[in-house]
Every structure is written in structure tokens, then in C-alpha cells.
Amino acid sequence: MHLSQLPLEAFQRGLPSPEPRAVAERQRILACDGKAAARGLRTGMPVTAALALAPGLRLRERDAAAETEALLGIAAWAMQCTPNVALDFPDLVLLEVSGSLKLFGGLGEIAARLRQGLDAMGYSARLAAAPTPRAAAWFARAGKPRLIADAGLLESELSTLPLSVLQNADEEALASVGAGSIGDLLALPRDGLARRFGQGLLDSLDQALGRLPDPRGFCVLPEKFCAAIELPAEATQAEALLFAARRLLVQLEGFLAARAAGARRLSLSLTHRAAPATRIELGMVAACREAAHFALLLREQLQQTVLPEAVRALSLEVQAIEPLEHSNQNLFSDALHEEGNWPRLIERLRSRLGAAAVHGLALCADHRPERACTATEPGAKQLALDFDLRPFWLLERPQALEETEAVPCHHGPLKLLAGPERIESGWWDGTDVARDYFIARTTEAALLWVYRERSPAGAWYLHGIFS
Amino acid sequence: MPGLPLELDQHPGIWRGGELARSACPGIASGFAALDAELPGGGWPCGALTEILPQHEGIGELRILGPALARLASRGKFIAWIAPPYLPYAPALAAAGIALERIVIVKTARDGDSLWAAEQALRSAACGGVLAWPRDIRYPQLRRLQLAAEDGRCLAVLFRPTGAVHEPSPAVLRIALATSAGGLALSILKRRGAPLSRPILLPAVPPAAANSNTSPGPDLHAVDSLASVATAAGSVPARFALA
Numbered sequence: 001m002h003l004s005q006l007p008l009e010a011f012q013r014g015l016p017s018p019e020p021r022a023v024a025e026r027q028r029i030l031a032c033d034g035k036a037a038a039r040g041l042r043t044g045m046p047v048t049a050a051l052a053l054a055p056g057l058r059l060r061e062r063d064a065a066a067e068t069e070a071l072l073g074i075a076a077w078a079m080q081c082t083p084n085v086a087l088d089f090p091d092l093v094l095l096e097v098s099g100s101l102k103l104f105g106g107l108g109e110i111a112a113r114l115r116q117g118l119d120a121m122g123y124s125a126r127l128a129a130a131p132t133p134r135a136a137a138w139f140a141r142a143g144k145p146r147l148i149a150d151a152g153l154l155e156s157e158l159s160t161l162p163l164s165v166l167q168n169a170d171e172e173a174l175a176s177v178g179a180g181s182i183g184d185l186l187a188l189p190r191d192g193l194a195r196r197f198g199q200g201l202l203d204s205l206d207q208a209l210g211r212l213p214d215p216r217g218f219c220v221l222p223e224k225f226c227a228a229i230e231l232p233a234e235a236t237q238a239e240a241l242l243f244a245a246r247r248l249l250v251q252l253e254g255f256l257a258a259r260a261a262g263a264r265r266l267s268l269s270l271t272h273r274a275a276p277a278t279r280i281e282l283g284m285v286a287a288c289r290e291a292a293h294f295a296l297l298l299r300e301q302l303q304q305t306v307l308p309e310a311v312r313a314l315s316l317e318v319q320a321i322e323p324l325e326h327s328n329q330n331l332f333s334d335a336l337h338e339e340g341n342w343p344r345l346i347e348r349l350r351s352r353l354g355a356a357a358v359h360g361l362a363l364c365a366d367h368r369p370e371r372a373c374t375a376t377e378p379g380a381k382q383l384a385l386d387f388d389l390r391p392f393w394l395l396e397r398p399q400a401l402e403e404t405e406a407v408p409c410h411h412g413p414l415k416l417l418a419g420p421e422r423i424e425s426g427w428w429d430g431t432d433v434a435r436d437y438f439i440a441r442t443t444e445a446a447l448l449w450v451y452r453e454r455s456p457a458g459a460w461y462l463h464g465i466f467s
Numbered sequence: 468m469p470g471l472p473l474e475l476d477q478h479p480g481i482w483r484g485g486e487l488a489r490s491a492c493p494g495i496a497s498g499f500a501a502l503d504a505e506l507p508g509g510g511w512p513c514g515a516l517t518e519i520l521p522q523h524e525g526i527g528e529l530r531i532l533g534p535a536l537a538r539l540a541s542r543g544k545f546i547a548w549i550a551p552p553y554l555p556y557a558p559a560l561a562a563a564g565i566a567l568e569r570i571v572i573v574k575t576a577r578d579g580d581s582l583w584a585a586e587q588a589l590r591s592a593a594c595g596g597v598l599a600w601p602r603d604i605r606y607p608q609l610r611r612l613q614l615a616a617e618d619g620r621c622l623a624v625l626f627r628p629t630g631a632v633h634e635p636s637p638a639v640l641r642i643a644l645a646t647s648a649g650g651l652a653l654s655i656l657k658r659r660g661a662p663l664s665r666p667i668l669l670p671a672v673p674p675a676a677a678n679s680n681t682s683p684g685p686d687l688h689a690v691d692s693l694a695s696v697a698t699a700a701g702s703v704p705a706r707f708a709l710a
Contacts (some may be wrong), residue, residue: 446525
């Protein structure tokens with residue numbers, strides 16, 4: 001994969017920018033975007049000339065560290081296709097996919113998948129495949145999207161490549177001996193070529209053709225995920241932020257797939273000009289990896305978040321990942337699969353309503369009615385406890401009832417059907433209760449759970465509804 | 468009755484005026500034989516909206532769902548309670564046989580959130596039952612929930628105030644609850660099938676309370692007399708079961 005626009009995309013990727021942009025190194029233009037190219041900017045042009053052509057140019061100095069970081073990020077993402085990923089600085093990522101062809105369904109499928117992913121992350125890349133890493137790199141750099149699986153075809157295909165792919169300082173000297181393409185070089189006598197241009201040139205040709213070994217150091221997958229993206233213009237709208245964040249989430253998905261893992265907590269921080277960064281935490285009930293699901297949760301969160309200022313950049317971080325099992329596809333029905341997605345539902349509800357608004361119920365071994373039922377995590381295993389007859393509804397705070405002629409009233413006098421059940425408990429934690437509970441019937445035949453305080457005043461309260 | 472082609476006859480959305488519709492997915496038995504006999508599909512409908520309109524709060528609107536909820540929870544299905552008016556009390560739910568680990572309570576601050584949560588729960592296909600207490604809901608929103616319920620194929624019950632009885636609704640089953648002579652009278656306002664003119668009577672009092680103070684005698688008499696009135700009036704032979 002050749003990332004032709006990496007110097008630019010290390011700063012900003014996949015987002016249309018209002019003004020032309022370019023990156024310069026040592027007062028020369030290194031890369032420029034489509035808008036700048038339309039105004040006549042070319043690679044290698046002096047900065048002064050570029051500014052004369054496009055006065056509104058947003059020029060930045062090349063940031064090699066950011067490029068390396070971006071390249072490592074892409075490499076980590078690409079490890080979902082193969083564990084063997086190597087970097088070829090400054091702008092190439094090499095994947096050894098021979099072991100993954102069967103799993104993904106062929107070279108074309110892998111290429112399509114990589115292309116789609118790179119596009120979703122906002123990188124523009126040129127893909128090529130060949131039996132040797134050097135040949136693949138040359139094809140990609142030359143912009144020829146060949147997917148060559150057959151080593152027999154390699155030499156004839158390589159012959160057509162221009163000499164620029166060599167990135168050799170002697171390009172002009174090579175041209176002066178009449179060589180215009182790799183094919184011309186291969187036709188020249190080897191000993192003469194080695195004498196004039198050094199053994200290095202010959203070796204790299206041999207490596208491209210697979211006659212010499214070309215060992216590569218494979219990348220090691222990082223433990224943590226951290227990626228950032230800068231916005232072309234300050235944004236406040238949730239949709240704009242989500243669009244940018246999706247690029248990071250796709251990268252995260254690849255990273256997690258490479259580790260066969262899922263994330264349970266994500267934290268996205270939104271950088272502002274002056275105000276401290278806003279942090280958005282996404283919590284999952286079950287570890288998850290799909291970018292689409294993360295994006296859905298993030299959308300709800302972003303819509304709830306109040307931003308102090310416009311956002312300039314986003315960064316996504318995942319501290320802890322946990323292994324995620326691949327689920328097999330069910331042969332007969334999708335019933336099992338459907339039940340499995342309840343954590344998704346809870347996450348979605350929580351992302352909009354807040355974590356405390358969605359909960360399960362648990363029994364507690366306490367006689368005080370308000371303590372016998374507590375909120376818990378949905379789906380958690382529960383104790384089995386026996387209680388006497390209890391109402392389906394409990395009022396969160398007991399409601400005081402009026403008393404007329406020694407009878408409690410709630411929309412008319414209540415008729416006491418059963419009771420009293422005395423509950424006297426809790427002296428140890430300062431919230432002790434002493435109550436006599438009754439089942440009462442209203443004039444409308446609704447059944448209520450009422451109690452009388454065991455105190456001299458003896459006030460009546462409504463505490464539950466049987467329903 | 469000849470004339471109806473077979474495929475029309477078997478379409479779940481088409482039924483003869485005099486009979487109950489055949490439901491595409493069998494209902495969830497309500498646990499009350501008298502009620503099941505009158506519901507298309509032999510129980511609470513799946514994949515369709517049901518409305519329950521109690522005359523007063525607390526007359527038994529949850530109790531009539533209890534056995535069905537217990538059955539769903541024992542099959543491992545989640546039951547979402549969306550914007551309940553009070554706290555669903557775990558000891559009573561456990562006593563009704565509803566597995567507590569399958570209950571999800573969703574509290575909302577606004578009506579819009581309740582409807583959104585209900586729609587998400589219905590569509591997700593992760594829930595076996597969705598119970599919702601919308602405070603204010605209009606026809607287009609009901610229609611939306613009905614479509615979501617068709618997607619999710621779960622038990623979908625809306626509890627609405629009795630004032631909504633005369634409003635039009637896309638729900639396939641609407642049941643008004645009222646108390647009648649110590650029992651609970653279920654009037655089926657709408658179902659897929661012939662309209663039912665008389666209410667179904669269920670004993671309303673929880674057993675323990677019934678044993679203590681009220682004698683079951685008068686209730687039984689009330690049911691019997693109503694039944695005889697119904698048969699005397701010449702309507703369809705009634706079947707009453709005191710389940």
C-alpha cells in the first residue's frame with residue numbers, strides 16, 4: 001500500500017478543507033491536495049512560487065514523526081488481514097498476505113477490503129500485489145494497481161515500470177545510458193551495471209525478481225490504541241464530529257480485529273482552542289469491536305454533550321481491551337444471535353438516557369420494603385428470597401394518607417382487608433422503621449399496600465399498589 | 468362457507484367476521500383460560516401492539532400479564548419496563564415467578580425518550596416483552612410503535628389511561644379493565660376477529676387477601692349471574708373459567 005498523500009494526511013485526512021493545502025520540506029513543496037494542484041502547484045516547486053500561485057495556501061512544515069505515527073496506525077489496522085506487516089519508510093506499508101488468501105477469498109477480495117478500509121479512514125492509497133515485497137512496492141509507487149500472483153509474469157510486468165520507482169539518486173545517469181524503464185536495466189550486462197552504478201542497484205533488481213532474499217522486519221502490534229484526527233475547520237455540530245470520529249473508529253476496528261479483541265471502554269477527547277478538552281466516555285456492557293456500533297453510541301452521546309467551544313481535533317483512546325470470541329454463524333436460525341444482542345440494546349439506551357436510567361432489579365435480604373429491592377446490572381444473577389405477599393408497585397417515597405374517623409383515605413375511605421404485618425427493623429444503620437402494614441381496598445376496588453407508623457401519632461402512609 | 472380462496476383464507480391479516488383471526492405467530496398464553504379463548508392466537512399477541520386501559524391504577528393491570536411475563540422470562544427473554552409509573556417491586560415479581568435477572572427497567576425524563584426507548588427495545592429483537600407507560604402518545608407515534616413491534620416479534624404492551632378508549636389506535640388488541648362486582652372485567656375493545664360484546668370476568672383479589680377478609684361467595688355469584696344474563700340474551704355461548 002503506497003500512501004501517496006501521507007505528508008498531507010498525517011495532518012488531516014478525508015475531510016474536505018475550505019482552502020488549498022500543501023506540505024513543504026526545506027522550502028520545497030512535498031505534497032499538495034487537489035485544490036492546490038488545480039492552481040498549478042507541483043511537487044518540488046519552491047514555496048515562494050507556490051504562494052504566488054495560491055495566496056490562500058495553508059502551508060505546513062512536514063512532520064515526519066506524525067507520518068510515522070500514521071503509518072504505524074495503518075499497519076496496526078492492516079494486521080486484521082495478516083500478522084506480517086512491515087513498514088517501508090517513508091510512505092509504504094507492506095503486507096504478506098499469502099497465508100490469508102484462503103480466509104478472505106483471494107487477492108482481489110483482500111485488496112477490496114483494504115481499499116474500502118483505507119477509504120473509510122480517510123487515507124488515499126494505491127494498492128498493488130506481487131510475489132516479492134520490493135516488486136509490490138514498486139508497482140504501488142508507480143501507481144499501477146496490479147495484483148500479480150504468478151511469479152512467472154513478474155519479470156515482464158516489472159519491465160514496464162519507469163525508473164522513478166527505484167528512488168535512486170542516479171536516475172539521470174541511468175537515463176543517459178539509454179535506460180528508460182526497469183526492462184531496459186534488466187537487458188543491460190550485469191557486470192557493467194554493477195561497475196557503474198554499484199552493487200546496490202543490482203541487488204534491488206534481484207530482490208524485486210525474487211532472486212535474492214529480501215527480509216523485512218515485521219511490525220509488532222502495540223498494546224494500546226490511540227489515534228487522533230485534526231479537523232479542517234472548527235466544528236460544533238455532532239454530525240461533523242461524528243464523521244471525523246468514524247475514521248478513527250474504523251481504524252480501531254481493524255486494530256481490535258488484529259488482536260482478536262473487543263473494547264469495553266472508549267474515551268474520545270475533543271480538543272478546543274482554549275477550553276480544556278471535553279472527554280466523552282463510551283461504556284459497553286459487553287466487549288465490542290464494530291465501528292458501526294461505536295458510531296451509533298457516539299452519536300447519542302454527542303447529541304447530549306454540551307460543548308464549551310468549537311472542536312479542533314479529536315483523539316480516540318482505548319486503555320483496556322479484552323479478548324472477544326468469534327461467533328460462529330448459526331446454520332438453522334438466528335434466534336440465538338438475536339438473544340445475544342441484548343447488551344447492544346442496553347448500551348444504546350444508556351448512551352442516550354445515562355447509565356443509571358437503565359438497570360435490572362435485585363432482591364436484598366432486608367425486611368424493610370424499600371431496601372428489599374435494589375437496582376443492579378441487567379442480566380446479573382439473582383438471589384432467590386421469600387417474602388410475604390408484596391405489591392407489584394412500590395412508591396419510591398411513601399405517600400402520607402389522610403385519616404377521617406380513624407380510617408385512612410385515598411380517593412375515599414380505605415377498607416383494610418388483611419394485616420397487620422409488623423415490620424420493625426434497621427436500628428443498626430439509623431434508618432430504622434416500625435410499621436404495621438395492611439392490604440387495603442379503595443372504593444374503586446384497587447388494592448393498596450398501606451402502613452401505619454408505630455408511633456404515638458400513628459400516621460398512615462401509602463407504600464405500594466398491588467395491581 | 469365456500470368462495471374464499473385458500474391463500475386468502477390463510478392470510479394472517481384476513482379473517483372471517485364471525486371467527487377469530489389465525490395468528491401467524493402463536494400468542495403467549497395469558498394463564499387465564501377465559502381470556503385465552505377469546506384472543507386470536509390463543510394468548511397475548513406477539514409482534515403486535517397491545518393496549519391495556521385500566522379504569523383505575525392498581526386494579527390488576529399487571530396481574531393479568533404476570534403468567535405471560537413469567538413464561539417469557541423463564542425462556543430467557545428479557546422484559547423491558549419503559550417509564551413505569553412506580554418502582555416495579557422485585558419481591559412481588561419474584562413471587563409471580565418472573566425471573567428477576569431478565570428484567571430491565573428504563574427510566575426516562577421525557578416522553579420523547581420513552582417512545583424512543585420503546586421503539587429501540589421493540590426493534591432490537593433482544594427483548595421478549597416490552598411494557599411501556601407513555602404519558603402522552605398520538606396516533607402517528609402509536610403507528611410507529613406498531614411497526615416496530617411487527618419487526619421485533621415480541622410481546623408489546625402499552626398501558627394507557629382509560630380516557631384513550633375513544634381515540635383511534637393501530638394496536639391489534641385493546642383491552643379496557645374495570646372492576647365489576649369484586650372481579651376484574653376485561654372488555655376487549657378491539658381484536659382481530661368478531662367483536663366481543665360482553666366483558667370477560669376474572670377474580671381480581673390476590674389469593675391471600677381473599678382468604679383473610681372477603682369471602683369468595685358473592686364474587687362467584689356475580690359471575691354466575693352475569694353468565695346467565697349473557698346466555699339468556701342469546702349471544703354466543705359463554706365459557707367462564709375462574710382461573
